[in-house]
Amino acid sequence: MRIAYVIPAWPPVPSQPFVVNEMVEVQAAGHELVVVPLSRAVDEGVRHGTFARLRPAHVLPAPLVDLRTLLLALATTAATRCVRWARSWACTARLAATAGRTCGSPP
Numbered sequence: 297m298r299i300a301y302v303i304p305a306w307p308p309v310p311s312q313p314f315v316v317n318e319m320v321e322v323q324a325a326g327h328e329l330v331v332v333p334l335s336r337a338v339d340e341g342v343r344h345g346t347f348a349r350l351r352p353a354h355v356l357p358a359p360l361v362d363l364r365t366l367l368l369a370l371a372t373t374a375a376t377r378c379v380r381w382a383r384s385w386a387c388t389a390r391l392a393a394t395a396g397r398t399c400g401s402p403p
Contacts, residue, residue: 298353300330305337306358313344320349333358 299322301315308316323329329352336358 298328298330300332302332302334304333305335306331306333306355307337308347308350309337310344313346316344316346316350319352320346323349323351328353330354330356332356 301319303312303315319329319331329350331352331354333355
């Protein structure tokens with residue numbers, strides 16, 4: 297079975313021995329490991345012995361999202377939210393006008 301781990305950084309930082317131990321055991325059980333790092337770590341040189349036994353089949357490139365993609369996603373989300381807000385406001389104003397009262401007035 298192929299199992300993917302999404303981890304904060306590759307190579308794993310020394311504060312992640314639990315995750316590394318788990319990945320080594322899953323690997324020892326015969327499963328194929330795929331590592332998906334969110335960023336590239338600075339190699340600190342200090343490693344637990346288990347880190348040397350970690351041999352993933354694939355390590356996807358880090359980072360998977362660059363600044364351009366992030367800004368595009370934020371702009372798209374802001375535009376769609378803005379359109380939704382405007383539609384909701386227009387609908388509320390229309391309903392208030394047809395009911396002969398303003399928004400916020402008691403029913």
